[in-house]
Amino acid sequence: MALPPNFLDELRGRTPIAAVIGRRVRLARSGRNWKGCCPFHGEKSPSFYVYDDHFHCFGCGAHGDAIGFVMQSQGAGFMEAVEQLASEAGLDVPKPTPEAAEAERERHTLVTVLQAAETAYQRRLFLPEGRTALDYLLRRGLTEETIKRFGLGWSGEGRGALAADLTRDGITQDQLVESGLMRRDEDSGRVYDLFFNRVMFPIRDRRGRTISFGGRIMGDGQPKYVNGPETPLFSKRRNLYGLDLARAGMRAGATLVVVEGYMDVIALAQAGFAGAVAPLGTALTEEQLEELWHLSPMPVLCFDGDAAGGRAAARAAELALPLLASDKTLKLATLPAGEDPDSLVRRQGKAGFDAVLAAAAPLADALFDLLRQANGDSTPELRAAFRTRLEEAAKRIPDKSLASEYRSTFLDKFFASRQRPASARRGFTSGRKFPGFAPPPVRTGPRPHPALDITAQERARILTAILIRHPHLLHDVEHAYAELELTDGLARVRNALREWAGERDHLDSQDLMDHLSSAGLTADVGQVMAPVPVPLPECAAAAAMPAEAATGWWHIFGFLNVDRLREELTLAEAEVARNLTGDTARRLVALKEALLKVLRGDPDGIDLAAA
Numbered sequence: 001m002a003l004p005p006n007f008l009d010e011l012r013g014r015t016p017i018a019a020v021i022g023r024r025v026r027l028a029r030s031g032r033n034w035k036g037c038c039p040f041h042g043e044k045s046p047s048f049y050v051y052d053d054h055f056h057c058f059g060c061g062a063h064g065d066a067i068g069f070v071m072q073s074q075g076a077g078f079m080e081a082v083e084q085l086a087s088e089a090g091l092d093v094p095k096p097t098p099e100a101a102e103a104e105r106e107r108h109t110l111v112t113v114l115q116a117a118e119t120a121y122q123r124r125l126f127l128p129e130g131r132t133a134l135d136y137l138l139r140r141g142l143t144e145e146t147i148k149r150f151g152l153g154w155s156g157e158g159r160g161a162l163a164a165d166l167t168r169d170g171i172t173q174d175q176l177v178e179s180g181l182m183r184r185d186e187d188s189g190r191v192y193d194l195f196f197n198r199v200m201f202p203i204r205d206r207r208g209r210t211i212s213f214g215g216r217i218m219g220d221g222q223p224k225y226v227n228g229p230e231t232p233l234f235s236k237r238r239n240l241y242g243l244d245l246a247r248a249g250m251r252a253g254a255t256l257v258v259v260e261g262y263m264d265v266i267a268l269a270q271a272g273f274a275g276a277v278a279p280l281g282t283a284l285t286e287e288q289l290e291e292l293w294h295l296s297p298m299p300v301l302c303f304d305g306d307a308a309g310g311r312a313a314a315r316a317a318e319l320a321l322p323l324l325a326s327d328k329t330l331k332l333a334t335l336p337a338g339e340d341p342d343s344l345v346r347r348q349g350k351a352g353f354d355a356v357l358a359a360a361a362p363l364a365d366a367l368f369d370l371l372r373q374a375n376g377d378s379t380p381e382l383r384a385a386f387r388t389r390l391e392e393a394a395k396r397i398p399d400k401s402l403a404s405e406y407r408s409t410f411l412d413k414f415f416a417s418r419q420r421p422a423s424a425r426r427g428f429t430s431g432r433k434f435p436g437f438a439p440p441p442v443r444t445g446p447r448p449h450p451a452l453d454i455t456a457q458e459r460a461r462i463l464t465a466i467l468i469r470h471p472h473l474l475h476d477v478e479h480a481y482a483e484l485e486l487t488d489g490l491a492r493v494r495n496a497l498r499e500w501a502g503e504r505d506h507l508d509s510q511d512l513m514d515h516l517s518s519a520g521l522t523a524d525v526g527q528v529m530a531p532v533p534v535p536l537p538e539c540a541a542a543a544a545m546p547a548e549a550a551t552g553w554w555h556i557f558g559f560l561n562v563d564r565l566r567e568e569l570t571l572a573e574a575e576v577a578r579n580l581t582g583d584t585a586r587r588l589v590a591l592k593e594a595l596l597k598v599l600r601g602d603p604d605g606i607d608l609a610a611a
Contacts, residue, residue: 014089121153130154153200180228208244240277249274256296267342305337321396332366384574404502470549471507537605554594
């Protein structure tokens with residue numbers, strides 16, 4: 001049974017070949033690829049390499065894709081291998097119907113028609129009638145070698161040129177309409193060319209077959225660029241310009257870069273950036289992102305440095321959030337104002353674009369800056385709304401552990417974006433870093449009196465004890481808590497608290513205690529919960545009410561950093577004004593009561609002299 005190529009392409013795209021081969025071969029990373037000992041001949045040193053879409057053994061010559069590996073390693077037939085992989089990928093194998101056979105014949109016909117059109121367009125570009133178009137491409141800095149490599153051509157100045165060329169080969173107007181090269185007026189039935197007086201850009205699929213065209217008009221007409229319509233071969237949402245050449249470039253170590261247009265891709269390729277691709281006249285889609293991640297776990301999206309580029313970057317970042325995983329992320333690069341990749345490499349050469357790539361920001365950092373620019377943070381109300389936007393963005397990531405890391409990164413940057421006076425940075429030195437949180441501020445003034453260090457240490461211990469008994473507070477206080485400088489034992493407990501909270505929907509004290517015990521922290525927890533050198537206050541007791549625990553936590557924290565307590569209160573007031581709920585109101589009450597107690601000098605129960 002012949003299967004449609006589009007089904008086989010989708011099956012290969014959904015099948016991670018390294019995972020399939022890794023079931024039978026122990027693979028190790030080798031740069032961007034994998035290597036191992038060949039399963040098809042005995043060898044002691046690895047010569048078997050797995051790439052993004054195929055494997056190859058340099059010892060025995062075995063070669064193929066995921067389907068071929070299943071066939072060769074399991075002795076399976078073609079259909080048996082396809083059915084196995086389709087089941088794992090959640091795809092239904094097409095049934096051998098007359099309609100499917102006809103669709104396959106139609107696809108084959110369309111490929112033939114489009115290849116014939118590409119040849120005709122290329123031929124016209126180098127005829128006298130195509131001189132204007134050829135001069136335009138040469139003025140844009142392209143060499144004839146590059147022009148031929150990308151298959152660029154010329155449509156002809158008048159209508160009917162393509163049909164006149166191809167009818168000699170037996171290609172009909174109906175076939176030209178089906179392939180997206182001509183259109184039929186529904187009222188009159190008249191057929192006319194879609195492309196005329198345009199430089200032609202073949203659009204190819206991942207295997208290098210021409211599946212459509214884009215055309216740029218010569219002169220001042222509109223629209224400047226036109227893409228072919230949707231056909232059985234071509235979908236704007238699923239395809240990327242330059243994908244076939246970028247895949248080859250990736251195998252040679254190129255960086256996968258997404259730019260805006262045809263000429264950007266071509267200019268970058270000519271300058272030595274062989275991994276450039278572009279969407280097809282639309283914003284980046286989910287399907288295109290998945291295609292990019294098949295090639296690289298961290299493609300770079302490159303945007304213009306103007307307002308439109310900022311909006312496009314924000315859309316792409318928001319689109320990516322629900323699709324992210326530990327092995328699927330992005331970097332965002334911004335071009336200098338007034339530049340696009342084409343103009344930049346023409347003016348500054350390869351070094352200019354190398355600098356843009358080197359400055360590309362990880363998605364979390366880029367999204368923080370984009371949301372800050374879009375939202376603003378110059379008033380308490382704007383800062384509260386900005387913080388909410390950041391937390392909502394993190395919640396869109398389905399992987400809970402990754403979402404927790406993003407939330408931590410966002411809020412670390414949020415609080416770090418507002419400088420606090422050095423007098424508020426009180427605490428004691430920790431020998432460990434707290435993953436996911438900003439490092440504690442460096443003490444720049446003279447060391448405080450040792451008694452103050454001991455008092456701060458006791459306060460940090462009691463804050464930790466409250467969280468162990470009342471872990472529902474963790475998400476509310478985690479970033480204030482993260483800024484405290486802790487001793488090694490407390491730092492280990494804090495790290496475990498953060499890890500545990502990032503993986504749980506329901507924060508339960510007994511579950512937390514079990515987690516800490518299984519993490520080997522029983523001794524550390526015992527020291528936290530001990531009644532010495534001072535007894536734990538009532539707000540740290542298991543029987544304390546949630547509101548009492550929250551107020552008590554912020555009260556004690558306020559003696560360590562009253563400026564941060566004030567900022568939290570200001571943000572809470574703005575949040576209540578913007579979004580009054582039971583949770584936001586309770587948080588505001590707890591912070592107000594805590595600050596009032598600090599300002600009145602109400603004791604927090606820590607009296608080392610009495611102890």
